[in-house]
Amino acid sequence: MRRLWAVLGAVALLAACSRPEDAPAVRAADTLTGGLTVFAAASLADAFADAEAVIERDHRGLSITFNFAGSQVLVQQIAEGAPADVVATADTKTMDKLVAAGLVERPAVLARNTLVIAVEPGNPEGIAGLADLARPDLAVVLADPSVPVGAYAAAALDHAGVTVRPKSLELDVKAALAKVTAGEADAAIVYATDVTAAKGRAASVAIADADNQVVTYPIAVVRATAHKRAARELVTELARGRGRAALRAHGFLLP
Amino acid sequence: MTLAARVEVRRGTLQLECELTANDGEVVAVVGPNGAGKTTLLRALAGLTPIDAGRIELDGKVVDDPAQRTFVVPEQRRVGVVFQDGQLFPHLSAVENVAFGPRSAGVSRREATARAETWLDRLGLAGKGGDRPSQLSGGQAQRVALARALASDPAMLLLDEPLTALDAATRVEVRRDLGRHLRAFPGVPILVTHDPVDALALADRIVVLEMGRVVQEGTADEIVARPRSPYVAELVGTNLYRGTATSGVVRTDGEGTITSATTASGPVCATVHPRAVALHTSRPEGTPRNVWPVRVTHVERLTDRVRVQLAGPLGIVAEVTLAAVDELGLREGAEVWAAVKATEVDVYEA
Amino acid sequence: MRRRAVPLPAMALAAVAVAAFALPLVALAVRAPWSDAWRHLTTHEARQAFVLSMETSLLATAVAVVLGVPLAWVQARVDYPGRNFVRALTTLPMVLPPVVGGTALLLALGRRGIAGQYLDDVGVHLPFHVSGAVVAEAFVAMPFLVLTLEAAFRSVDTRLEDAARTLGASQWTVFRRVTLPLVRPSLVAGAVLCWARALGEFGATITFAGNLPGKTQTLPLFVYVRFEGADPAAAIVLSLAMMAVSLAVLLALRDRWLGLR
Numbered sequence: 001m002r003r004l005w006a007v008l009g010a011v012a013l014l015a016a017c018s019r020p021e022d023a024p025a026v027r028a029a030d031t032l033t034g035g036l037t038v039f040a041a042a043s044l045a046d047a048f049a050d051a052e053a054v055i056e057r058d059h060r061g062l063s064i065t066f067n068f069a070g071s072q073v074l075v076q077q078i079a080e081g082a083p084a085d086v087v088a089t090a091d092t093k094t095m096d097k098l099v100a101a102g103l104v105e106r107p108a109v110l111a112r113n114t115l116v117i118a119v120e121p122g123n124p125e126g127i128a129g130l131a132d133l134a135r136p137d138l139a140v141v142l143a144d145p146s147v148p149v150g151a152y153a154a155a156a157l158d159h160a161g162v163t164v165r166p167k168s169l170e171l172d173v174k175a176a177l178a179k180v181t182a183g184e185a186d187a188a189i190v191y192a193t194d195v196t197a198a199k200g201r202a203a204s205v206a207i208a209d210a211d212n213q214v215v216t217y218p219i220a221v222v223r224a225t226a227h228k229r230a231a232r233e234l235v236t237e238l239a240r241g242r243g244r245a246a247l248r249a250h251g252f253l254l255p
Numbered sequence: 256m257t258l259a260a261r262v263e264v265r266r267g268t269l270q271l272e273c274e275l276t277a278n279d280g281e282v283v284a285v286v287g288p289n290g291a292g293k294t295t296l297l298r299a300l301a302g303l304t305p306i307d308a309g310r311i312e313l314d315g316k317v318v319d320d321p322a323q324r325t326f327v328v329p330e331q332r333r334v335g336v337v338f339q340d341g342q343l344f345p346h347l348s349a350v351e352n353v354a355f356g357p358r359s360a361g362v363s364r365r366e367a368t369a370r371a372e373t374w375l376d377r378l379g380l381a382g383k384g385g386d387r388p389s390q391l392s393g394g395q396a397q398r399v400a401l402a403r404a405l406a407s408d409p410a411m412l413l414l415d416e417p418l419t420a421l422d423a424a425t426r427v428e429v430r431r432d433l434g435r436h437l438r439a440f441p442g443v444p445i446l447v448t449h450d451p452v453d454a455l456a457l458a459d460r461i462v463v464l465e466m467g468r469v470v471q472e473g474t475a476d477e478i479v480a481r482p483r484s485p486y487v488a489e490l491v492g493t494n495l496y497r498g499t500a501t502s503g504v505v506r507t508d509g510e511g512t513i514t515s516a517t518t519a520s521g522p523v524c525a526t527v528h529p530r531a532v533a534l535h536t537s538r539p540e541g542t543p544r545n546v547w548p549v550r551v552t553h554v555e556r557l558t559d560r561v562r563v564q565l566a567g568p569l570g571i572v573a574e575v576t577l578a579a580v581d582e583l584g585l586r587e588g589a590e591v592w593a594a595v596k597a598t599e600v601d602v603y604e605a
Numbered sequence: 606m607r608r609r610a611v612p613l614p615a616m617a618l619a620a621v622a623v624a625a626f627a628l629p630l631v632a633l634a635v636r637a638p639w640s641d642a643w644r645h646l647t648t649h650e651a652r653q654a655f656v657l658s659m660e661t662s663l664l665a666t667a668v669a670v671v672l673g674v675p676l677a678w679v680q681a682r683v684d685y686p687g688r689n690f691v692r693a694l695t696t697l698p699m700v701l702p703p704v705v706g707g708t709a710l711l712l713a714l715g716r717r718g719i720a721g722q723y724l725d726d727v728g729v730h731l732p733f734h735v736s737g738a739v740v741a742e743a744f745v746a747m748p749f750l751v752l753t754l755e756a757a758f759r760s761v762d763t764r765l766e767d768a769a770r771t772l773g774a775s776q777w778t779v780f781r782r783v784t785l786p787l788v789r790p791s792l793v794a795g796a797v798l799c800w801a802r803a804l805g806e807f808g809a810t811i812t813f814a815g816n817l818p819g820k821t822q823t824l825p826l827f828v829y830v831r832f833e834g835a836d837p838a839a840a841i842v843l844s845l846a847m848m849a850v851s852l853a854v855l856l857a858l859r860d861r862w863l864g865l866r
Contacts, residue, residue, distance in 0.1 A: 301771050302771075329771050330770050330775055331773075336767075336768065338767075342765055342768040344783060355769065355774070360773050403772065404771075404772075
């Protein structure tokens with residue numbers, strides 16, 4: 001009798017180890033399935049699109065829907081009860097609002113970003129740093145301070161002691177960059193990742209480390225989600241798993 | 256002020272081709288059935304519709320000549336128009352309407368208003384100046400329209416069916432006033448109407464327009480005495496036959512013969528007044544040279560007499576008294592005899 | 606006079622429609638921080654945005670009237686090949702998403718725009734300037750005026766104009782003293798609609814003119830920034846203010862000018 005059990009046990013073990021490359025898919029129950037909604041800051045759009053493709057390939061039963069918008073809008077929507085499972089913002093300040101309101105679980109750091117000055121390819125105006133943005137002949141566009149990148153830009157300029165008269169305070173970072181790529185503005189302060197995403201339609205001028213702001217992107221599970229387990233797994237995938245490669249490829253700094 | 260016009264206009268199915276002349280002091284009426292082209296003619300004279308060919312000359316000045324590429328716009332011709340329905344400006348008061356012409360000519364508002372009030376007075380509308388067109392009666396509105404046209408001091412006055420929109424009683428009154436003003440008008444007045452009574456009452460000369468062409472022209476008396484087309488005959492209220500005469504016997508086109516007391520020969524028109532038609536229940540003996548059986552097709556009661564339409568070898572309309580209707584048993588389908596004396600048949604060149 | 610009985614289903618549906626219109630506006634009024642309202646209304650930036658909005662919307666309406674009246678007249682009276690296409694073209698801004706309109710304006714009149722690149726040379730700068738906001742607002746709002754007015758011109762009895770001409774009035778005098786007065790109710794209605802649309806314009810303004818307090822931050826932009834930023838209370842108060850102004854204008858004009866003499 002004991003021998004039968006040993007044989008059965010060996011067979012079971014063999015079966016379990018039989019196809020190692022398929023191991024994750026054949027795992028007893030794939031908990032990362034179903035439809036999940038991720039609210040994410042606009043600047044994460046391209047990186048997350050790539051991550052989505054990879055992750056969904058690995059988890060066939062999974063379907064991710066993204067809602068990209070300015071962090072402020074996302075917070076507003078979640079506070080009003082919008083159906084998000086996971087949220088990733090472009091700064092800790094906005095995420096803190098959700099934490100304080102008890103709407104999310106403890107956030108993890110997804111990625112980091114730095115600011116750059118976006119200019120037209122070839123830098124026709126010869127902009128070298130933040131100080132040049134004060135030139136009266138330049139059309140400079142910033143994001144509105146109510147948007148995270150706008151607040152960071154203002155802090156950076158403040159630290160560098162530069163006074164800029166922007167021509168417009170755009171409502172999200174993509175719009176600010178768009179004004180530069182369209183040729184309407186000479187410069188805008190955006191994230192490094194935004195210039196990477198522009199694929200040659202914009203060039204970047206570095207901002208001195210001393211003045212630069214490191215932007216932290218937190219990601220958290222929304223408490224009101226109906227798929228807590230899956231949501232937590234997705235956060236892990238994005239922050240520690242497949243998501244990392246995609247984020248790095250788009251110019252983000254990883255923790 | 257004289258008018259010499261040769262007008263040719265092609266508009267859809269209408270082909271208007273006519274000549275019209277008029278002189279100072281002569282009231283001309285253009286009469287015709289609907290669709291004859293009367294309004295088109297009037298619009299051409301006013302300059303609202305350019306002519307396709309021909310020539311319009313007002314007082315020696317050419318205002319429309321396609322061949323010479325001359326065209327004077329309506330606002331530069333001194334032509335006043337009284338439209339059917341008046342066409343008063345609804346947003347202006349009566350006096351403002353009348354003052355419109357002078358003000359368009361550059362006259363000051365005060366002066367123009369004074370002139371307008373004078374005209375309204377002349378037309379018996381004193382005190383109505385402040386009223387809006389919607390507050391005026393039909394007759395009053397028509398008079399304002401006339402005042403408005405006259406106040407712009409035109410050399411030619413065109414009136415398009417000026418009395419048609421009025422009810423019977425108002426018509427009589429306005430017709431009387433209109434006649435007076437037309438005669439007093441120093442320029443050329445041309446009246447367009449489809450109502451024979453208006454034409455006969457107001458005009459010195461009548462031009463009959465049918466299907467875009469002039470079929471007859473003359474004084475009221477001439478037209479009445481010698482109608483030359485069925486329309487005019489209808490207008491005048493008489494029986495008309497066209498045909499060929501041989502020594503006074505007229506063989507009508509398509510119908511029977513009628514004998515007159517004349518010796519006319521050749522193509523002729525023959526008229527018989529309805530009152531000259533005697534009706535009998537049986538074939539009458541005696542003198543009438545024209546006797547034939549007829550059948551009643553329609554009986555129309557007028558105010559104090561009756562018109563009876565009769566079909567037979569020669570169709571005819573008779574006019575009888577109310578009493579006769581009963582005596583003769585005149586109703587649709589009745590068979591009677593018609594008799595007309597030769598002397599009652601008027602024959603003249605076609 | 607006996608009143609005609611209104612069928613119940615019609616009344617019920619009408620009531621639902623009224624509620625649908627009224628509810629969001631009532632919510633605005635109910636949630637407004639009334640105790641703080643005056644403070645929010647009188648901040649420098651709020652007043653700036655308010656004044657700017659009034660200026661740009663009125664200017665945009667003026668532009669729409671100056672250009673729209675002749676256009677409407679031509680569309681109504683002149684039969685030329687391609688007239689239907691032109692009508693569709695001039696109606697397009699009404700159905701285009703405003704941001705698309707703004708982008709199109711940028712491509713046409715921006716610094717690198719097909720026509721804009723020449724404007725720079727003559728010293729005309731539209732993006733980032735008040736004039737840009739006026740252009741954006743006029744672009745989206747003018748169709749309202751043109752559409753209303755074209756229909757009105759069509760319905761004017763041309764015989765009245767004929768009468769005026771026979772009385773010696775030049776074409777311009779006919780237009781000024783006969784045609785225009787006759788379409789006045791539609792002109793007023795169209796201009797009011799146009800103004801209201803211009804006042805509320807957001808997408809085209811921000812895309813073409815940008816968002817800068819004092820220069821291009823009109824009231825709708827101000828409200829949006831406050832609402833998404835740290836100051837939803839200010840947003841609600843200013844929204845109410847805009848609503849009150851619009852309501853007042855619509856009420857004042859309803860009877861007197863819109864043909865009910």
